[in-house]
Amino acid sequence: MAKVKKEGIMRESFGSWTRTGSPWVWLNAGAVAISVVMVIGLLALIAVRGLGHFWPASIIEADVRAADGSLHHITGELTDSLTVPAEQVRASGVAIPADQETVTRYLVKIGNRDVYGTDFRWVLKDQIENADYPEALMAVERREWGNFYGYLISVKQDGQVIAQQAVGENSIWPEFEKRIARALTIHEEIYQIEKHEIGRINYAMERLRLKQRSLELKGKDTPQAITEIQTERRVLDAEYKVLQQKLGDLYVEANRDSFVAQAMDGQQIEVSVSKVVRAFQPNMMHLGNKIVFYGEKLWEFMTDEPREANTEGGIFPAIFGTVMMVLLMSVMVTPFGVIAAVYLREYAKQGFVTRMIRIAVNNLAGVPSIVYGVFGLGFFVYFLGGHIDDLFFPEALPAPTFGTPGLMWASITLALLTVPVVIVATEEGLARIPRSVREGSLALGATKAETLWRVVLPMASPAMMTGVILAVARAAGEVAPLMLVGVVKLAPSLPLDGNYPFIHLDQKFMHLGFHIYDVGFQSPNVEAARPLVYATALLLVIVIALLNMSAVAIRNHLREKYKSLEM
Template sequence: MSLKRKQQTLGGWFKSGAPMVWLNGGAVAIAIIMTIGLLTLIAVRGLGHFWPADILEADYVIPGQSAKVLIGEVVQQEEVPSARLRGAGYPVADDAPEFMTRELMKVGNREQFGADFSWIVDDWLENKRYPAELVAVERREWGNFYGRLLSVKENGQQVAEGDAAWAALEERLERVEDLHHDVMRLEKKDIGKINHGLEKLRLQQRSLELKEQLTPAAQADLDAARAELDAQYKVLEAELTALHGQFNRDSAVFVISDGREVEINLGKIVRAYRPNGMGLGEKISHYGSKLWEFLADDPREANTEGGIFPAIFGTVMMVMLMTVFVTPFGVIAAVYLREYASQGAMTRVIRIAVNNLAGVPSIVYGVFGLGFFVYVLGGSLDQLFFPEALPAPTLGTGGLLWASLTLAILTVPVVIVATEEGLARIPRMVREGSLALGATKAETLWKVVLPMASPAMMTGLILAVARAAGEVAPLMLVGVVKLAPSLPLDGNYPYLHLDQKIMHLGFHIYDVGFQSPNVEAARPLVYATALLLVIVIALLNFSAIAIRNHLREKYKALEH
C-alpha cells in the first residue's frame, strides 16, 4: 500500500470518530477498574479486621540485650532498609542485609506495657510458636489483652483452674453479657424515661413561674408527680445496684508475656477467645458475631472499638429528613421557573444563580446554617416557644433538624435543575390535549405534567442523596458530634427529637482516622466504616432508582 493510501486510510479513520470512541471507552474502563480496586482494598482491609487472627508467641532477641517473650497479633509487615532501622536506634550490625523485615505487632495489655502496638524486627524473632491455650480478651476499656488463663474466681475465691478454667470462664462470660444487657436496659430505657419525666416537670414548673401562674395547687400537683417519679427511680436504682454487684462478682487471673499475673474483672470483658485453637467453623461464627457487633452496637474506647450503629442511624435519619425538606422546595421552585415565570432576563439570571449555587463549597452552607438556622431562627424559636429552658438552648444549638435543613439548602439546586429538565422534556401536545379536554392549568400540572416528570424528580433526588450522605464539613457546624449519648428516636414524647445532636458516618471516619489517640487500632475501622458509608449511600440510591424506574415505566405510554 502506498504512503498516500495509508495517509488517506488513517485520515478516514480519524474522521470517522473511532479514536474518540476507543479513548472514551478506555477512560471508562480505567475508571471502573480503579473504582473496583478501591472498593476491594477498602473491603479487604476493613472486613479483614473482624477475622480472629492467630496469636504469635516468640522469643525476641535484640543484639546486646536480654531475650524477652512477645505475645500478640502481627497486623502489618514491611521491608525496610537496614540503614533506616539503624538511624531509628535499632542495634543493627554493619554487616546486616541491605533490607530487613519489620513487623507491627499488636501486643495489647496497654495498662501493662504502655502501648497496644509495637514495631519489631522479624530477623530477631526466634522460636515462633502458636500455642492453643493463648487467650485474646476484648475489654470494654484499655483495648485487647493477651495471655494465658490461670484460674477463675468468684467473690475473690478461686472456683476453677487449669483445664477447667476455660469452661468456667465461658459460662460466666455468658452470664455477664446477660447482666450487661439488663444494666443497659435500666440505664438507657427505664431510668432514662424517669429522667425525661423529671426534666419535663422542671420545665413545666419554670413555665408556670414565668407566667406567674404557679399556684399552691399547681405546686402540689408538681410535687406529687415528682415524688412518684423519685419513688420509681429509687426502685430502679436499687435494682441497678444489685445488678452491678452481680456484674462485678467474677474475675479471671491471667499470666502475660513477661510472667506477671494479672486479675481482670469479668464485667470489664466483652468476649474472650482462643484463636489458635479455633476451627474454621468457630472462626466463621466469631467473625459473624464481630461483624454484627460492628453494625448493631454503640462505640467504645474513643470510637476505636465496638460498633457504629448510632452513626448509621444518624446518617439515614438525616438523609431521610433532608429528602422530606428538599423535595417540595426543589419541585415547587422548578415548576414556577418552567411553568409560570415569564421567560425573561430575570428568569435567566435566577437559573444561572441556581446553577452556581450547586458549585458553592459545602462549608459555606455550614456557616450559613450555623448563622441563620442555629443562631437566628433557633434562638428566636427558643425565645418564643421554649423560654422556660433558657439560658440552656433547645433549638438554638446544632441538632438533627438544622443539619437536615442545611443539607436540604445544599442540595436544592440539584433537585431544581433535574426537575426543570424533566418538565422541559414533556411534549407540549400533552399539555394542550389536557387543556382541550377541559382541564384547568392547575389540574393539568397536578394530574398530568408532574406525574410524567416524576422520574426526573427522582433523578434529582438520587443526586441530592449521593452528595448529602457523604458531606462532613457543614455538619461539623450544625449538629454532628463525636459521640451522641442517645438516639434521636426513642419512646419518650415527642419520640423524634429534632433538637438532639447525632452521629454521622462521614464525621465518624474523620474522627477515628484523624482525631483518635490510638491510630493503629483505629485504622481498620476507618476502612470498615468507609465501606459501610458507600453501602448505605448505594442502598439509598438503589431504592430511589427502583422507584424512578417504576414511575418511568408507568408513564412511558403518555410520552408517546
C-alpha cells in the same frame, strides 16, 4: 509512485475514520474502563483492609532479641508487616548483615494497655526467635484498656479461688466461659435499666421541671397546678428509688466474679469478669469456629455502640444518624426543589430575571460545602433557632433548645446545599415533556393547575427522582458543614426513641463521614483505629449505594408507570 499512492489512501482512510468520531468513542470507552477498574480496585482495597480486621488472628508467643543481645518475651497478634531499608534499621543500632538490603518489620498487637501503656509494638523479623502458637493462649476483649493476651490461671468468686490451673493448661476454660455469659446477661439488664428505664424517668423529670417553669413565666403557677406536678414528681422519685436499688444489686452481682491471667512478662493480673466483652482462644479454633466468630464481630460492628474513643465496639448510632439525616433532607429538599423548578419552567415569564435566577441556581451548586455550614450555623442555628427558643421554649433558657446545632439544622443545611441539583434535574424533566401533551389536556377542559398536577408532574417524576438521587449521593458523604450544624463525636442517645415526641430534631447525632474523620485523624490509638477507618468507609459506601438503589427503584417504577403518557 505506488508507495505515494498507498500513503495517500491510508491518509484518506484515517481522515474518514477520524471524521466519523470513532477515535473519541474509543477514547471515552477507555477512560470509562480505567475509571471503573480504579473504583473497583479502591473498593476491593477498602474491603480487604476493613473486613479483615474482624477475622480472629492467631496469637504468637516468641522471644525477641534486643540490640544488646538480651531476650524479651512477646505475645500478641501479627497485624501488619512492612519492608524497610536495612540502612534505616542499622542507624537505630541494630546489627544487620552488610549484604542485606531490606528488613521486614512486624506490627504486633500486644494488648494489655493497662500494663504496658501501648497496644502495639514493632518487631524486626530477624529478631524473632522460638516462635510458637500455644493453644492455651487467650485473647480477652475488654470494655476498657483494649484486649488482654495471656494465659488463664484461675477464676475467682467473691475473692475466693474456685477454679485453678497451671500455665498452658486449659481445664477451667468452660467455667470461665460460663462466668462470662452470666456477666454479659447482668450487663444487659444494667444497660436496659440505665439507658431506657432510668432514662425515661430522667426525661419525664426534666419535662416536669420545664412545665413548672413555664407556669411560673405565665403566672399560672397556682397551688393546684404545683401540687399536681409535685405528685407526678413523687411517683417518678419512687420509681427511680426502686430502679436504683435494683441497679445496686445488679452491680454487686456483676462484680462478684474475677479471673487471674498471666501476661507475657510473667506478671499476673486480676480482672473483673464484668469488664469482659468476650474471651476466645484463636489458636484452638477451626475454620467453622472462626467463621462464626467473624459473623458475630461483624454483626456487633453494625449494631453496637462505640467504646474506647470509637476504636472498639460498633457504629450503629453513626449508621442510624446518617440514614435519618438523609431521609429528613430528602423530605425537605424535594418539595422545595420541585416547586422552584415548576415555577421557573411553567409560570415565570422567560426573560432577563429568569435567566439570572437560573445562573444563580447553577452557581449555588458549585459553592463549597463549608460555606453552607457557616451559613447554617449563623442563620439557622444562632438567628432562627435563637428566636424559636425565645418564642416557644422560654422555660428552658438560658439552655438552648433549637438555638444549638442539631439534627434539624443539619438536615435543612444539606437540603439547602442540594436543592440546586433537584431544581436543575426537575426543570430538565419538565422541558422534555412535549407541548402537545399540555395542549391536549387543556383542550379536554382541564385547567392549567390540573394539567400540571395530573399530567405534567407525573411524567416528570423520573427526572425529579434523578435529582433526589444526586442529592442523596452528595449529602450522605458531606462532612464539613455537618461539623458546624449538629454532628458530634459521640451522641449519648439516638434522635429517635420511645420518649415523647419520639423524634428529637434538636438532638445532636453521629454520622459515618465524621466518624471516619474522627477515628482516622483524632484517635489517640492510631494503629487500632486504622482498620476501623477502612471498615467504616466501606459501610458508608454501602449505605449510600442502598439509598441510591432505593431511589433508582422508585424512579424506574415511575418511568414504567407513565411510559404510556410519553408515547
